[in-house]
Amino acid sequence: MIRSFHRWPGLLALVLVSLLALSGAALSVFPAAERIAAPQAEAGLTVASLVGRVQAVYPGVEQIRRSPSGRITAYWFDQGTPGAAVIDPATGQGVASADPNKTERWLTKLHRSLFLGDGGRIAMAAGAAAMLALSISGAALVARRVGGWRHWFTSLRGPIAGRLHVEVARVAVIGLVLSSITALWMTASTFDLLPDGSALPALPANISGQTGAVPDKMTTLRQTPVTDLRELSFPYPGDATDVFTLKTDRGTGYLDQGTGALLAWADLTGWARLSETIYMLHTGQGAAVLGLVLGVMALGVPVMGVSGFLIWLAGRRGRPRIRGNQAAARAQTILLVGSEGGSTWGFAATLHAALTEAGQSVHVGPMSGFAPARYQNADRIIVLAATYGDGDAPASGKGFLDRLRATEQARDIPLAVLGFGDRSFPAYCAFAETVAAETKAKGWPELLPLDTVDRQSPQDFARWGRALGAVLGVDLELSHRPVLPVTQRLTLVSRRDYGAEVQAPTAILRFAMPRVTFWQRLTGAGFSRFKAGDLIGVLPEGSTVPRFYSLATGHRDGSIEIVVKKHSGGLCSGQLMALEPGDSVTAFLRRNPGFRPGRGRAPLILIGAGTGIGPLAGFVRGNARKRPVHLFFGMRHHDSDFFYEEEMPVWKGEGRLTRLVTAVSRGARPHYVQDALRRDAAEVSRLIRGGARVMVCGGRDMATGVADTMAEILAPCGLSPAVLKAEGRYVEDVY
Structure with missing residues (x-):
């Protein structure tokens, strides 16, 4: 449900939301630029002194304004001709034109209304609402993927589009939520959907009727620092009933133009302060650094839009379209899928179709969406779980175990686990085994004992299907044809x-x-x-x-x-x-993103034997940045099994390979790659303590022997392969 709520607004509003974000990011630059360019008032300068300096240069001044950036602008009439300029408060002289920046004005109109007036404002408000919905639902999906809010910044794996999408979202989501909420507030204010909240004092009746008071002598102006000033409006020339109007960060007041006395004052209301804070947060006016930060976060929107579109495309390619998929609350059978590459979803589609044909109401969803409270009509739960790497949860199974452990007590719903894997890997169906053990320990009734499917075998799947049919009392023949990627x-x-x-x-x-x-x-x-x-x-x-x-x-x-x-x-x-x-x-x-050398400059220790040299040679070949690489290569015979022998000296000469250590198991003095590691134990330990990353590729027995040897080497310094794996510094690709 959350995934659909996140996906469709994103796809439908992609252009509008991206336009809103990009124009907002561009506008965030202007408050900072204005803050840098505007002459700032010296410490302790009062409004009275400022008025005196400005009047000395522009006798016909009618208004002085100070923006949140500190820029001071004066407006005057000179022999009936209006004038305006940005003022240097140190001299009262105009130093720049007060005309609005044309680019900023154009971007502002685009950002607020698409140049379409009120209709455009409503459209951009809809874009802000979509951004808010995407931010909140996206945050929930990120939390689900990483296994809970506590693991918000945990390391990710998977295709680059998915990782980029989540990495940007984890950083930008707070800024996007803030920008969206403030944009909606400002739109509501524009259309008078919120109370005004401004409080102006009533014009008093005790005006002296005199004129001629000198502003720089007025007590109130002499007590008001320029840093508090927002606006000072002068009385209309010749009108003895008019007053000076002073607006500051504290409120608004009227000053008698004859006596200089403060006639009336009204403090800013709480509502007005809230509205001004929201305006500041959205525009960056008065908080230039915050505005730039929010602008940078907004740049993540088009990145997430494009990567999200690519994820959607990959999902359409990787998952079969399951027709008649029932809502979880109405389904009798819940199928939960844990898949990394997408193949397990194909088996789920086959099972869904067979159960539906047998009269069942079936819901298929990711294991990461496990929510027992929603399964109000469920008679059974079936978990189809692949294993990633060394027994880890696959992409769509991330967070399942955390959700399972968080449930207070098991529902009285029988549960079956079917594992998918490859018997040639040491961690064959290890994640499925963990799921089965955890559900049993939690007290979930067992629908069927744990079973497995080796190498996507249709025969294994059909055999398990017959066992499931026997339990359900239906004739269940699962004829699965694996859906392969485009070849x-x-x-x-x-x-x-x-x-x-x-x-x-x-x-x-x-x-x-x-x-x-x-x-x-x-x-x-x-x-x-x-x-x-x-x-x-x-x-x-x-x-x-x-x-x-x-x-x-x-x-x-x-x-x-x-x-x-x-x-x-x-x-x-x-x-x-x-x-x-x-x-x-x-x-x-x-793609195999879990087996990559990474982008850092830390040394690499590459360990391989036989055909396992393939990807390791590729890492060396691609080491254009000349990162320190130490390669341990095991072979049977030097004369017949030294793969890439011709390239090794070339790579060393180019700085792509720092050191090559070979181990020949069928030579005059047989020894294995593990023996080569023991012989260089001190150097290996030094490299790892210095942050080196270990990558192992080859047969299962070799990888097990290497792990045991590395445990011996690292024990004196309090490290182990398990610790390095937890840190992401020990990865294997074994067969």
């Missing part, structure tokens, strides 16, 4: 072969960049943008299940490169190893 043909341009002489054929395969459309470049789809460490999913002939390989190049390198070892009976690896230049394969890109 492209990749043509092989070159290959380098290794390992044939030791019966471990391996190759570095380089494919040409496929054609990228303008729309793909604009949205980041397809192979328009990728980095070393991202994945390509290759669809082998005769199979719909993709196999994933880590990229050794980024899009700036102009090619797509992977390292492939032929496995006995391996369908995909066998087909890839049989390719010759000119042949092609069907593939798609899957």
Whole structure:
């Protein structure tokens, strides 16, 4: 519900809200510029002294105004001709034109009314209301994504559009809420929907009827500092019944033009002070720094608009359209989905369709939206949970466990958990296992024991579906066809072969960049943008299940490169190893933002073995900033398995690679990459204590051995791989 409330106002009002924000950001510059340019009154200068200086230069002065920026403007008549100027309070001389800045005036009209009068004001007010709705709903979504308000600034992962959207929102949301509320207040005031609140004193009857008092001798003006002045209006020449009108930060008063006496005074009301504060907060007049800060925050609106649009597009591509999705409050079956790349949503759509056909009322939503209080009609809850990385929650499952733990007691609704993963990874369905354990500990009844689906297997899913059908008393056949991303043909341009002489054929395969459309470049789809460490999913002939390989190049390198070892009976690896230049394969890109070196200057410790060198070599190749990189590479045979041997000296010479340490496991003195780490334990410990980031890529057994070795090395200094992982300084890509 919150997501829809956030999405549609954003999409519909994108142009209007962006125009409102950009014009407001531009206007925020003017109060600061005025504050810098305007001559400021010296400390202790009184209104009386200022009037004396101005009258000496402009005898026909009729009004003196001081803006919140400190700029003083005088207005006069000289032989019937009006004049106005910005005044230097030190001399009373005019130093600049008082005419409004044309650019500022144009932007103000655009910002307030789109040059359309009252109709335009109403439209811009609608834009402010949309911005307020987006800010509040967006804040709720951010809190849901990061697992609660306490984790507001926790680190993020996922596609760059999503991370950028949230990062900007987390910083800008307070300013946007403030700007929206103040804009709506000012619009309501413009249309007299709020009380005026101003209080003017009644004109007294005890006016002396005299003239000729010298303003710089009047007691009230001599006691009023210029810094408190807002406006001083002089009496009309020749009218003995007129008075001086003095407006200050405290209120408004009348002075007798004959005696100089204060005739009447009215303090500013609380309502007037509130209105002025709101005006100051919205315009920056009187708070130039705050205005600039709010202006910078407003610049985040178009950034969030574009990134939000890209997120919406990605969502349409990544999630199937689920027809007949019931509201959570009316549904008998609640399906909660935890997905990172979008494939689990496809299984949810298949299950939704089958249950609906069996007569069930079904609601599908993200695990992050878990809200037991809304499931008023639910007979069961089914959780479809993928696992991200080392047992972490996937993108749409973020915050589920926090919400579960926050519930006071379990509802009497049976619950089943189905995990999705890849058995070749060490943390296979670890998040689903955690969810099942937590729900059981919390007291939720078990609908079905925890089960798993390996590598998006339709057979595993169908088997579990039959078990679910038996519990529900319906014939449930789940025939799922995985919905794959849009694929492209990749043509092989070159290959380098290794390992044939030791019966471990391996190759570095380089494919040409496929054609990228303008729309793909604009949205980041397809192979328009990728980095070393991202994945390509290759669809082998005769199979719909993709196999994933880590990229050794980024899009700036102009090619797509992977390292492939032929496995006995391996369908995909066998087909890839049989390719010759000119042949092609069907593939798609899957980003892997959790396995990136980051932008900092801290040293990198890269640890890999065998084909795990692929993305690590890509990181070294892309190290144009010459960040310190220490590469530990394990191989079986130096002569047959030293991948990228030719490039290593070149990269060292260019400063992209600081140090290379190799470990040969089948040589005269066999040792593994773990042994190389132990041998360099002191240097490894020094680097990590200095902030180094560790990246491990390769087989599961190798990664486990490396983690154990690193635990030994780091124990004396009170660190461990677990601590580094929590800090985001130890990441793995294992298979």
